Amino acid sequence: MEIWSRRNYVKDVKFLLEIISENDIHGDFTGLNNLIETVENSPKDLVDYRLENFSIYLKGAIAGAKPDEMHFCKIDLENRLALKDTLSDKIDPLFKYTLDLKVSLFKSEQNQKKEYCCTWHLDKEERELAFSYIHPYYHIQFGGKKHEYLDPDMAILSSPRIPHPPMDIILAFHFIINNFVDRKRFNYVDNILIDHRYLRILNNSKKRLWESYFNGFAIDYNHNDYKINKLFPLYT
Numbered sequence: 001m002e003i004w005s006r007r008n009y010v011k012d013v014k015f016l017l018e019i020i021s022e023n024d025i026h027g028d029f030t031g032l033n034n035l036i037e038t039v040e041n042s043p044k045d046l047v048d049y050r051l052e053n054f055s056i057y058l059k060g061a062i063a064g065a066k067p068d069e070m071h072f073c074k075i076d077l078e079n080r081l082a083l084k085d086t087l088s089d090k091i092d093p094l095f096k097y098t099l100d101l102k103v104s105l106f107k108s109e110q111n112q113k114k115e116y117c118c119t120w121h122l123d124k125e126e127r128e129l130a131f132s133y134i135h136p137y138y139h140i141q142f143g144g145k146k147h148e149y150l151d152p153d154m155a156i157l158s159s160p161r162i163p164h165p166p167m168d169i170i171l172a173f174h175f176i177i178n179n180f181v182d183r184k185r186f187n188y189v190d191n192i193l194i195d196h197r198y199l200r201i202l203n204n205s206k207k208r209l210w211e212s213y214f215n216g217f218a219i220d221y222n223h224n225d226y227k228i229n230k231l232f233p234l235y236t
Contacts, residue, residue: 009047051077051079051081056075059072063182081096081168082095089212090223102117120142123138125138125139
C-alpha cells in the first residue's frame, strides 16, 4: 500500500495546490495548506485530515441554473478522510470518511444577501442493519444537514442514496471542474486536463480509492468490504 504513504499523498496535494495557483483559479484554498500541514505533522505515518475552507468561485451567469438572474457561484467542499492503522488489500483502507459539496448562487459577487443553494453528501454505511431503504456501502445523497431549513417550502428526503465511490480532495476537485465549471468560459479546465502533473496525481488517487472499489463488481473478487452486494445492493 505504498501508494497511501503519507509522503506520497502530501506530494500529490502540493501539486494540486500548485496547479490551482498556476491557473489563477478564483476561490479560497487555504484549507489545502492546513491539510498539508496536518498530514505532514501527524504522529503516525497515516493519511488523516479534515478539509475545510476550500471554495471555487465562478463569476458570470451559470448556464441552466435557476433562478437565471444569478451571476456568482460559490462551490464549497469539505472532506474528512482517515486511514485505518492496518492497511490490507482485503479491507477498506478508510477508517473515517465523509464529503460535503455545497453549490451556492448569488445575485453577484458584491450582492450576496440572498443565497440559493443545493448540497450533496457522500459517505459510507458500515452498520449491518435492516434499513427501510437501501444503503449502499458508499453512497451520495442530495440534500443533507447543510440544506435543511433554508427554505420553508423545500422538501428534503432521506432517500435515495445512490452508489458512488469515495473521493478524496483530488478526485473531488476533478468532479467539480467537470460538472460545474463551464470549460467554454473558463479555459483553465482544458489546461488542467492535459497537464501531465495533474493526470499523474489524478491516477494516483484513482488507484488509492477506486481500484479496489470497482474490482468489487467482479463476481470472483475476494474482498471483505468491496463486494457487489454491499456496493450496489439495489440490483442484487
